[in-house]
Amino acid sequence: MTHHQKGRLVVVSNRVGPLTDEGKAGGLAVGLADALKRRGGLWFGWSGETSEEGTFSEEKTEVFGGTAMTTIDMTEEELEGFYHGYANRSLWPLLHYRLDLVQFDRQSDRVYRSVNQRFAARLAPLVTDDDLVWVHDYHFFYLGSDLRRCGYKGRLGFFLHIPFASPEIFMALPGAHDLVHSMLAYDLIGFQTRQDRRNFVNFCIHELGGHKLPGDRIEVGGRIVQASVFPIGIDAEGFARFAVSPEAGEHEEMLRDLARGRLQIVGVDRLDYSKGLVERLLGFERLLEDFPDNRGGVNFLQIAPLSRSELDAYIDLRAELEGLAGRLNGRFATLDWTPIQIMTTGFTRRALAGIYRAARVCMVTPLRDGMNLVAKEFVAAQDPTDPGVLILSRFAGARAELMDALIVNPYATDEVARALQRALTMPLAERQERHQAMREKVFHGTAAHWCESFLTALESAEPEARLPADA
Numbered sequence: 369m370t371h372h373q374k375g376r377l378v379v380v381s382n383r384v385g386p387l388t389d390e391g392k393a394g395g396l397a398v399g400l401a402d403a404l405k406r407r408g409g410l411w412f413g414w415s416g417e418t419s420e421e422g423t424f425s426e427e428k429t430e431v432f433g434g435t436a437m438t439t440i441d442m443t444e445e446e447l448e449g450f451y452h453g454y455a456n457r458s459l460w461p462l463l464h465y466r467l468d469l470v471q472f473d474r475q476s477d478r479v480y481r482s483v484n485q486r487f488a489a490r491l492a493p494l495v496t497d498d499d500l501v502w503v504h505d506y507h508f509f510y511l512g513s514d515l516r517r518c519g520y521k522g523r524l525g526f527f528l529h530i531p532f533a534s535p536e537i538f539m540a541l542p543g544a545h546d547l548v549h550s551m552l553a554y555d556l557i558g559f560q561t562r563q564d565r566r567n568f569v570n571f572c573i574h575e576l577g578g579h580k581l582p583g584d585r586i587e588v589g590g591r592i593v594q595a596s597v598f599p600i601g602i603d604a605e606g607f608a609r610f611a612v613s614p615e616a617g618e619h620e621e622m623l624r625d626l627a628r629g630r631l632q633i634v635g636v637d638r639l640d641y642s643k644g645l646v647e648r649l650l651g652f653e654r655l656l657e658d659f660p661d662n663r664g665g666v667n668f669l670q671i672a673p674l675s676r677s678e679l680d681a682y683i684d685l686r687a688e689l690e691g692l693a694g695r696l697n698g699r700f701a702t703l704d705w706t707p708i709q710i711m712t713t714g715f716t717r718r719a720l721a722g723i724y725r726a727a728r729v730c731m732v733t734p735l736r737d738g739m740n741l742v743a744k745e746f747v748a749a750q751d752p753t754d755p756g757v758l759i760l761s762r763f764a765g766a767r768a769e770l771m772d773a774l775i776v777n778p779y780a781t782d783e784v785a786r787a788l789q790r791a792l793t794m795p796l797a798e799r800q801e802r803h804q805a806m807r808e809k810v811f812h813g814t815a816a817h818w819c820e821s822f823l824t825a826l827e828s829a830e831p832e833a834r835l836p837a838d839a
């Protein structure tokens with residue numbers, strides 16, 4: 369694709385890389401690596417390491433093809449207050465509608481803001497006003513306004529990978545007004561779904577006295593910002609190729625051998641309370657209770673790599689899940705059948721593609737999720753002549769596009785069990801039809817498409833737009 373490019377693409381996100389396909393990368397990295405590989409530019413963020421204050425003046429830069437990845441360290445105190453504290457004890461549960469898990473603490477609020485400032489100050493000398501600066505996710509809400517304060521006048525975009533909660537929930541955040549106000553420094557703000565965008569716009573209107581303007585623009589206190597929807601996608605062709613690679617083939621075969629003719633159900637999620645893992649296991653238990661023909665005939669494999677495992681909420685969830693899986697296995701297992709297997713081991717993306725291909729059913733049942741790219745990867749990995757069935761939560765962003773999945777309310781155990789039964793018994797023709805419809809969506813709304821749509825909109829945005837003084 370030819371693209372009119374004035375300046376470089378400068379991406380800012382908490383985690384930087386990998387740029388290769390092999391890694392155990394999360395959704396954000398997958399989408400961005402693809403974009404940067406095609407356009408080149410700078411990827412700036414945290415090194416993943418801590419060091420003592422005063423010694424972290426050095427940036428680390430690695431160059432891959434046309435992309436430089438530049439990272440800086442944090443201090444232990446910053447890691448605690450910024451990442452463990454404000455980002456993952458306050459914002460993450462808040463934006464996933466979990467007020468019961470939210471912890472607010474003024475120290476971590478302070479550290480979060482100062483890390484945003486420090487990253488902006490370190491980025492400022494690396495950019496010119498001709499660049500396109502694209503900031504990602506809930507770690508860096510304030511970074512745009514900080515970068516403006518450092519003098520940056522070029523185009524400045526922000527994309528939120530996770531949900532934006534309804535104003536009713538969002539208002540529970542001390543300093544909610546400050547945070548959203550600072551977001552107005554961005555020229556373009558992207559959301560995963562219409563619902564997320566609506567929540568943000570409603571906050572601006574009802575809490576900050578803003579107004580809607582034609583197009584996707586809103587005006588707040590004289591400042592004009594565009595807020596639009598850009599659902600993130602995957603490199604569908606690349607992932608479909610992974611699914612027929614030798615490494616995928618090995619994993620597919622291994623899983624089929626282990627299943628010995630039983631139908632395989634899989635789930636793949638970071639071990640996170642937003643993913644609905646406990647509810648998913650209860651749904652599987654209900655399947656075995658209410659549709660007992662499945663006993664001895666289905667295997668459930670949950671791959672759940674550990675994430676943020678220093679935090680209490682994640683430690684508690686892990687213990688709960690392991691207890692539940694143990695109880696369920698104890699209750700239903702026979703000498704030659706163990707119904708549930710949970711693994712915290714991560715797999716390469718090629719191996720995962722093979723695992724998806726061996727599965728008759730994939731459960732993507734988060735209680736809240738920005739998009740969920742597992743759903744899209746599962747679809748891309750299937751053999752179209754004998755595809756598996758996707759069970760998808762109504763609360764995943766992916767639901768807006770993947771309406772041909774079996775859509776469930778993950779809290780409704782009976783509904784989940786019925787969907788499982790339907791998926792396990794679905795005739796081939798219906799599986800093919802549903803898969804074909806979803807495949808078109810996944811191959812159309814790719815990571816490349818997401819990136820180009822966002823950047824095209826950002827290129828045509830007017831930096832720091834304001835209403836004329838007499839308007």
Ligand code: F6P
Nearest residue numbers: 383394395396505529530675676
């Ligand atoms: O997409 C949401 C996200 O929080 C990314 O920002 C993040 O890199 C990924 O999930 C994994 O979480 P973490 O970086 O905290 O391990």
